[in-house]
Amino acid sequence: MDARLGAPRRLLQTRETVACRIGPPDIRRKPSRPVLSLFLSALRAREGSGSVPPPNHSRQRRESNEGQETLDPRRSAAILDSSKMSLIGGEHGNRITACLQAFYAIKYANEDNVPCKIEEGLFLGSVGVALKKEVLKSLNITHILIVAKSLDPAFPNDFVYKKIEVLDTPDTNLQEYFDECFSFIDEAKRAGGGVLVHCFAGRSRSVTIIAAYLMKKYQMSLSHALSLVRSKRPQIAPNRGFMTQLENYGKSLGGAYCYVLSYAVFILEVKILNPLMFFYI
Numbered sequence: 001m002d003a004r005l006g007a008p009r010r011l012l013q014t015r016e017t018v019a020c021r022i023g024p025p026d027i028r029r030k031p032s033r034p035v036l037s038l039f040l041s042a043l044r045a046r047e048g049s050g051s052v053p054p055p056n057h058s059r060q061r062r063e064s065n066e067g068q069e070t071l072d073p074r075r076s077a078a079i080l081d082s083s084k085m086s087l088i089g090g091e092h093g094n095r096i097t098a099c100l101q102a103f104y105a106i107k108y109a110n111e112d113n114v115p116c117k118i119e120e121g122l123f124l125g126s127v128g129v130a131l132k133k134e135v136l137k138s139l140n141i142t143h144i145l146i147v148a149k150s151l152d153p154a155f156p157n158d159f160v161y162k163k164i165e166v167l168d169t170p171d172t173n174l175q176e177y178f179d180e181c182f183s184f185i186d187e188a189k190r191a192g193g194g195v196l197v198h199c200f201a202g203r204s205r206s207v208t209i210i211a212a213y214l215m216k217k218y219q220m221s222l223s224h225a226l227s228l229v230r231s232k233r234p235q236i237a238p239n240r241g242f243m244t245q246l247e248n249y250g251k252s253l254g255g256a257y258c259y260v261l262s263y264a265v266f267i268l269e270v271k272i273l274n275p276l277m278f279f280y281i
Helices: 002-022 035-046 064-070 073-080 082-088 090-111 133-138 175-190 205-218 222-232 240-252 260-273 275-280
Strands: 116-119 122-125 141-147 160-164 194-198
Touching: 116 205, 116 222, 122 205, 133 141, 141 175, 141 205, 160 175, 175 194, 175 205, 175 240, 194 205, 205 222, 205 240, 222 240
Parallel strands: 122 194, 141 160, 141 194
Antiparallel strands: 116 122
16 A cells, blocks of 8 residues: 555655746746846947946836837736736746846837938937947937936937936826936037937837927927828827827917928928928928
8 A cells, every 4th residue: 555655755756846946937036137137238339339437336226117118009008007007916927027128128229220311410319329329429429318217318429418317107296307318319410410319119218309399499280290200200299198288288288280481490490301291291
C-alpha cells in the first residue's frame, strides 16, 4: 500500500515544489532600469548621438496614463486607463504601460521620424522625430519643446530644451502652460532658429500647443488652426479635454473671427510656404 501511494505522494510534492518555485511574481522587485528609458537610450545610441547621459535610476514608475495617446483611440482607453490597470495590479499595470511605450517609441523612431513643418521655424512631431539629431540640425531646429511627462531631452548638449510635464488626459490643464510655450517658440524664431514641438505620438498634447499658438499669433479660429495643422499632419487628435480648452481659449481671444491685418499676414505666409494650403482656409 505504501509503495503504491509513494508515487502519488512524490508527484504531489513535486507539483507543490514547482508551484512554489513558479508562484506569483514578486511585485516589490523593480527592474534595474525603466523600460522606456532603456529603449530610448538604445535608439539614441543607434542614431549615433554620442554620449548619452544615464537615466535616473531613482525615478519613480511612470503614471499609467502617460502612454494613452500612443495607441489607437478606440483601444487606448481600455488598455491604458488607470482604473482598469488597477485590476491587473498597480505595479503590473505600470510595467505593461512601460512596455507599450517602449514598443511605440521604436515604432515611431522607424515610421514617424520626419518633422512636420507647420510654418517657417515651427515643426511638429512624435518622439521618433526627437531622436533624429542630424535631421533636426539639417532643418535648422535649435529648440525643442517636450510636452510629455515621461520623455527627457535626448541631446541636451545640442539643442535648447523646455519640458512641460503633463499627461495626455482630458482633465490635464494644458492651457495654463500656453504663454510660456509661446515665449519659448518665439525665442527660437528671434534667435534665427526653429523649434520642434513634440509629445509621445505627436497627436494630442503637442498639437494643442501649436494650435493655440496659431490662434493667438494670427487671431485664427480653432477650426482654421486645426485645419492647417491637420493638412501637415493628418493623424492629429487632441483629446476632448484639450479641445474644450482650445475652444475656451478661442473665446478669450475674441471669438472665431480674425482681425483683418493678422489674417492677411497668415494667408500671405501660407501661400508663400505652401500654395496648396490656401484652399484649406
